[in-house]
Amino acid sequence: MKEKKSKKVQQVEKRERAMIEGILEGSPDGIGVVVVRLECGCRKMAAISKEGEPASKIIMYRDQANAICAKCKEDHGSFVRVTESFIHWVEPAPSEQLQQEISLKVLGSNTTN
Numbered sequence: 001m002k003e004k005k006s007k008k009v010q011q012v013e014k015r016e017r018a019m020i021e022g023i024l025e026g027s028p029d030g031i032g033v034v035v036v037r038l039e040c041g042c043r044k045m046a047a048i049s050k051e052g053e054p055a056s057k058i059i060m061y062r063d064q065a066n067a068i069c070a071k072c073k074e075d076h077g078s079f080v081r082v083t084e085s086f087i088h089w090v091e092p093a094p095s096e097q098l099q100q101e102i103s104l105k106v107l108g109s110n111t112t113n
C-alpha cells in the first residue's frame with residue numbers, strides 16, 4: 001500500500017527560509033531541515049543529521065505572531081493537521097538514495113491525503 005508522492009517540488013517560503021537558516025546555524029550536523037506545515041498556519045521545523053536523526057530541537061512558530069496558536073499549544077501540532085511536510089536539503093544535497101532513505105525515516109509515518 002505504498003503510494004508514491006507526487007513529484008511536486010516543494011518551495012520554501014521566504015519566512016521559512018529565514019527560520020531554516022537560523023536552525024542550521026545552530027545545528028552544524030544538520031544536512032537538512034524538516035518543514036511541517038500545519039493547516040492552522042503554524043510551522044514545525046527541525047534539523048536532521050545524515051543518519052536521519054534529529055539534529056536540533058523541534059521548533060514551532062507562527063508567521064507574524066509571537067506564539068503558536070491555541071490549538072498547537074494543546075496538541076503540539078498533531079500530524080492529523082499537517083497539510084505538507086518535506087525536507088529542505090542543505091546544498092549540496094545528499095544523493096537521491098540517501099534523500100529517500102531519510103525522507104522515509106523522517107516523514108514515512110505521515111500518510112498523504
Ligand SMILES: [Zn+2]
Nearest residue numbers: 040042069072
Ligand atoms: Zn497552530
